[in-house]
Amino acid sequence: MNAELRRRAYLDAMQVTCWLPRSLLPFAAPSRPELLALDQALAEPDTAAAATDVPVASIAVAVDVAERPVPGEPPRPQPERVARPQPVAAPPVAEVAEAVARETPKAPPPRFALQLLRAGSCLLLVELPTGEPFQSRDPGYVLLKDILRAGGLPDRPQQVGDGEPIRWPLLHRGSLDQGAEAARDYVQGVLMAELEQMGCDCLWLVGGAALRFAGEVEDDACWRELDIDGIGRALALPGLEALMEEPASKAELWRMLKRSMPRWVMGS
Known part of the structure; x- marks a missing residue:
């Protein structure tokens, strides 16, 4: 800066x-x-105020005459002089x-990594648990393929663009604003650019970082559809690690897929 x-x-x-x-x-x-x-x-x-100013010499003479004692009268008590406070610069x-x-303490910038994928007519923004791109044998990637297959979508999602994750912060040094609001504007800008280029029938937001910085909701707003200004309808899903740690949540995931599946099945 x-x-x-x-x-x-x-x-x-x-x-x-x-x-x-x-x-x-x-x-x-x-x-x-x-x-x-x-x-x-x-x-x-x-100039108007300067013309009406009384000369300093006249004021001094008037004060001197007023303070002279009158013969035969006792001296009048002099008022106590109070020192005027000096202005402080x-x-x-x-x-x-x-x-x-x-x-004002400055909050540290958020840190996250999101992978943008495309599966059929759906666009997926998935939080990377390790911060690195998915590998074919990663447990989270295997689970994601199972979810896509259950939703009637191709189980080999394609990477968008050059395949590099959306990482934040952008810079590790410098005074550029990299707070939460700037991160949200950046992530939503990437999504809008992709939607303008190719479009999609439904956007999946998988993981807390995807929900906060793309859907503008907190982590507890899962299992429902969001209407994001400028982006459209999106599914709010928990992270892949949370799904693996809580097998009971897979039943809720299946109910949500059946409820939302006509959106991309009819679109295809």
Whole structure:
């Protein structure tokens, strides 16, 4: 991130929407003309107020005459003079932004790996348990083939694109925003691009990461159909490891497949 982006991030953190630098900033974007006009208007002296100002010498003479004692009168008590508090200089903007950044803990970016596959007229977004692409003898991949076969789909799903998983975070270093919201936008962008190119009758979301960053739901929203804005209908399924650890969930999986199977059988 260059100096201008960092500066704008500081101003956004302090909710500053309108500002003008006192001097030329290195690598800064050019100032907007309306802000320069406002700055010049503030810098011009107020001639009307200057014309009505009373000379300082006249004020001093008037105060001296008022304070002189009158002969024959007891001296009047002088009012106690209270020292006016001196204005405290505001800390620089950069220091305020750094203090806000230190006080607000930044959540670490989410970490996941998703494999995008195509089986017949269905598109599958499957969370990789190990973070690596499926191998032919992986227990999770064998279970996935069984599920596709039970759903009336080809049991050899094809990898989409170059076959590389969707990994997050994208960068291991740098100041680029890689939070949960950015991860969701990235995953949904990949899905929209694939759907725009080839389309599908139904999208399967398998695993917690697929549900959170593609379906915008939590892990407990399984066994139902989702309506995702910009993507369409999708099946919410638990991860392959959870299915292997809980054999009783296979009955719920079979009921869901029978309920949703006409969506891709009729489409084919």
